[in-house]
Amino acid sequence: MKLAAAQFAPVPGDVEANVRTIAGLVREAGAAGARVVVFAELSLTGYDTALIRERPGLTLAEDDPRLEPVRDACRAAGAAAVVNGPVRGRGPLPGLATLVIGPDGTTLARYDKRHLYHGDEGSTFTAGTADGRFDLDGVRFALATCYDNRFPELAERAAADGCAVYLASSMLEAGNDSFETVYPVRARDFGLFVALANALGPSEVGEGGGRAGIWGPDGARLADAGPEKPGFVLAEVG
Numbered sequence: 106m107k108l109a110a111a112q113f114a115p116v117p118g119d120v121e122a123n124v125r126t127i128a129g130l131v132r133e134a135g136a137a138g139a140r141v142v143v144f145a146e147l148s149l150t151g152y153d154t155a156l157i158r159e160r161p162g163l164t165l166a167e168d169d170p171r172l173e174p175v176r177d178a179c180r181a182a183g184a185a186a187v188v189n190g191p192v193r194g195r196g197p198l199p200g201l202a203t204l205v206i207g208p209d210g211t212t213l214a215r216y217d218k219r220h221l222y223h224g225d226e227g228s229t230f231t232a233g234t235a236d237g238r239f240d241l242d243g244v245r246f247a248l249a250t251c252y253d254n255r256f257p258e259l260a261e262r263a264a265a266d267g268c269a270v271y272l273a274s275s276m277l278e279a280g281n282d283s284f285e286t287v288y289p290v291r292a293r294d295f296g297l298f299v300a301l302a303n304a305l306g307p308s309e310v311g312e313g314g315g316r317a318g319i320w321g322p323d324g325a326r327l328a329d330a331g332p333e334k335p336g337f338v339l340a341e342v343g
Contacts, residue, residue, distance in 0.1 A: 106343045109139035112317040113335040114306025117151035120171050128178035134337050135182020142186050145304040146251045146276040149190030152308035154229040157191050164191045164199045176210035183208045189274045196231025203248050203274055205239050214239035216248035244269055244343035251275040254287050264295040269343050271297045276304050278311030293324030298342040
C-alpha cells in the first residue's frame with residue numbers, strides 16, 4: 106500500500122479554502138497511487154486556537170457539508186483522507202479531532218487528541234479518552250496528534266493492538282526536536298511505519314516547518330517533503 110504524507114499552509118479561519126486544498130492534494134496523491142493521505146493538525150482551520158474560540162462557526166460536525174469536496178475527492182481518487190480540525194460532539198468543547206474519510210466517502214474513524222498541548226488548547230478543546238484506529242486493505246492504522254507523540258505509550262498500545270502504521274497529524278515549527286527525537290524513535294522502538302503530516306506557513310505556535318514524511322520500522326526516513334514546498338511524499342507501508 107502507498108501512503109502519502111502531505112503539507113501545505115492552511116488559510117487561518119477559512120475552512121472552505123483549506124478543504125479545496127486538501128481535496129486537490131487527495132486527487133493528486135491518489136493519481137500517484139496513494140491509498141491513504143494524511144494531513145496536519147488543524148489543517149481544516151489553521152492552527153489558531155483564539156480564532157476557533159472566537160468563531161464558533163469554525164467548528165465542524167462529523168457529517169459537515171463543508172467536507173463534501175474532500176469526500177468527493179476520496180471517491181474519485183480511491184483514497185482515504187486523514188484530516189484534522191475542531192469537531193463537535195464529544196464534550197462541552199469541540200474535540201481536536203482527526204476524521205478519516207474512506208475511499209467511498211464515508212467516515213471510517215474519529216480520533217480526538219488525548220494530550221492537549223497547553224492552556225490555549227485546553228480552553229478550546231475537550232481532550233479525547235480513547236485511542237484511534239481504522240483498517241483498510243488488511244492494514245491496521247493508529248491515529249495520534251502532535252503532542253500525543255511525546256507519550257510513547259500511544260505507539261506501544263498501537264503495536265500491541267496489531268497496528269502496522271502510525272499516523273501523526275502535527276503542527277511543528279522549524280527546528281522542533283521531534284523530527285529527530287520523537288517520530289523515528291517511535292518507529293524504531295515499536296516496529297511501526299510512522300507518517301508525519303505537518304504544516305507550512307504562520308501559525309499560533311510559529312512558522313510551520315514542513316518536512317512531512319514517513320519513517321520505516323527501523324527508524325530510517327523513507328520520505329521527506331522538505332521545509333518549504335507544499336505537496337506530499339509517498340512510501341510503501343504495511
